Amino acid sequence: MTSPEVHTTGIGRRERKRQQVRDQLYGIAIDMFTRQGYEATTMDHIAERADVARATVFNHFTQKTGFLEEWGARRRARVLEILRQEHVEDLPVEDRLRRYVGELATLNIDSRAETAVLMEASARFGQLLRDPTPELALAGIIADGVSRDEVRPGVDPAEAGSLIAAGYFASVIRWAGAEPEPFDLRERLDGMLDIVLGGILA
Template sequence: MESEADGWSPRPAGPDNARTRRRGQRRDRVFDAAVALIVEQGYEATTMDEIALRADVARTSVFNYFERKSAFLDEWSARRRERAFRSLPRAGGDGTLRDELSDSLRVLADVSSSSRRETTALIGAAVRELDLLDDHPLTHEFGAVVERHRTELRPGVDPHLVAMTLTVGYFAVLRSWIGTGPPRFELEARFLGLLDLLMQGALDG
């Protein structure tokens, strides 16, 4: 790396960088306000006006960041996928297919278990508002992992079908787990049981 004596110096934080940072902070504030309101009073009862008031921004700002209310559900899911597929040491590394998928499912289970009330409120809304099964982004995330480990699959097994089946099973398990009372089963164990069942049919040997 060049030193400042060699003519290189760190790029100063200019107005554009500061403006981008402030915009990101406002967007996060709007998102956090929306999630809090949905948890408190439900998705249907939450309005964009209330979100603007809670976030202390203009109503137009809410629509600048999130064009429709269901976009908050998309963002909420995307942030969880980011944690499960981007932040793991083994992601894209030398682990087996089962290793990588297990790691991601454990993170997803931990995130949901540590915020069950939030998960119940937003997954319940997502099931009603979004098509969770038609080409869902989670299928693409699982599919990328499966594709990297295609050689571990039995001949003739379609990686996309494996990913799609895991996604459908994931949402079915999560939908059974959410609720206002105590959970009926341990989420991580059920996710890993689902994965084990799928791997028995998909892996070569």
């Protein structure tokens, strides 16, 4: 299941057309990666399937890993939009963290085959474990908790966000990389948050 097209209201015709081509290339690439594998799919394959010149693909995505980066960015954007519509910023920090991670879990579960291929490819060839964006989003939630005295003094939001992000990615990669599913992803992620939020010492 690929991500929805980017919202294009309020931009000019040329830019709208360019975005439509980019969306088409993205959708085709993600479908091909999922069906035949990331390594087995070349930029030439994507161009042929889209019926465009090879240069057109490179004009939108200069490297094949660009599709992986776009995939991660679109998924995070979708989650943030869902949470924005639900006004979760008014919730306590624990509930916000659980909603954020829970929506990511739902995306993965609803598109498990896609997640299995793209998450592994992102870890091997992309910037998955070096991209600070997920950590920053989580750190922002925790920082709000610090300002509301919902988080104990001395907690570094960036470090806590990094810890949750690492737990999330490790869980999803293990879950997506085995058949049948080795565990319930939502339960595993919720349990991970229990440990992070509550600590491990008696």
